[in-house]
Amino acid sequence: MIALSVRLDALERDTSLREPERLHERSDALDWLDSCLAHGLATAAGDDLLRQRAEVLVAELQAVDDALSAQIRQAIRRGEGEQILRHWLTPARSRHDADDCSDRYDHLDHLLCEVLAIRESGEPIVPVDEGMVFYQPTPARHIVDALDRLALDARDVLIDLGSGLGHVPLLAAIWSPARCIGIEWQQAYVDAARQCAQELALTQAEFAQGDVRHADLSAGTVFYLYTPFNGDMLREMLARLQAEARRRPIRLCTLGPCTAQVAGESWLLSDGASRKGRPAIFHSR
Template sequence: MLRWIDASPEMEEVPGPGNKPGGGMGYDYLDELVSGVFQFEEPGAEDVRREAEMVFYQPTPVRHIFNLMGLTALDETDVLVDLGSGLGHVPLLVSACTGAGGIGIELEASYAQRARECAQRLNLNKVTFLEEDARVADLSIGTVFYLYTPFVGSILSDVLKRLRREAATRRIRVCTYGPCTSVVAEERWLEAAAAPETDRIALFCSRD
């Protein structure tokens, strides 16, 4: 899988099923491959609880996760924190493919438990999944934070305030995907590495 990290910009230009060139939501063969290796099990709808501003769970397409790894050049000094991690696709792949640590913050217990089971099956001991609210979770060891629009409105605003407080203590990076990108782009304490687009991974760095 490691070779796909370096190839990720080119991969984004190749449309998968229902996907347009240049990015987009559609899934492709990489998602089938990783799902087969990781054996993700999604909980039934009756097991999932959400507040009004929490968005229905969808996993980040794998090609975008590889692009995230390429953009951030994660290494053993980094800890990626996925805010609203669901089944844990992003922290699990980061742990499998880089030297970085991974933390998934997920409010829904059934998702967090399935992510833990997957990490155990694959002997990925540098990734942790916590059943916590991103608004109050301990974010102090994170160096890179990822949001695939897990929530909107006041919840997103509160989480961004938390991240701003973390950035006052050290340099951090924030990666986004989906509609939340345009909201994050308005945060003056962050600087975009390139012009943000909602259908690609956007990378932001905290200002000094």
């Protein structure tokens, strides 16, 4: 209890935590306070005062994050989102250094979630077919890495195959002038992503519900796959993408286990810049 009190004292005194720039440190403090409140302070006897102090500090720090995300949301609505997100989501701010190729999440993901403020519609999640992978968002630092390297321009059409709650097309629509499309099997995710695009005035971002195996891919110049499926389904989709590549040059950006299979496709050439665990980019030959 004494150690806890000492750390709480130190956090209360550290006024720098209220500076928006101290995102990382604030996130660490909030994680620690949340876990104290959940595990220790809420149950131990005689710690009412400590608990109240922790709750006040959580509210104060959360208010700083709320104000920051409100400011970023306003900038996005004004069409100035790229500059502000480049500042806040720069990989240099990530808890994981540039060589960390894991799929762990950090405070950049927390900030992105607050900025997008995606609310699920409450519609049920329907069972998935064999081979379909359940929803897991691409970590924010990997999206930023992919978007920087893809350098999408106004002629590009990005299609996220299995877009989940839409983080990739939404961020790409903020970050670039490209048209950004998400195709997703779960209607509830599509509704939530559409609502977010509408609230942030992201007219370039579109979402469609459906099985990507039967979707119209003819507009796409860049296809993003965060291992949405595996086995036969992945083989089938790669054959469809190869057929698209006979009509026009396309690029694929992949993350996760599907990358190894994509890398074995003879009609694709790697951009050579990828490290294991980071997004990989391939061009059709």
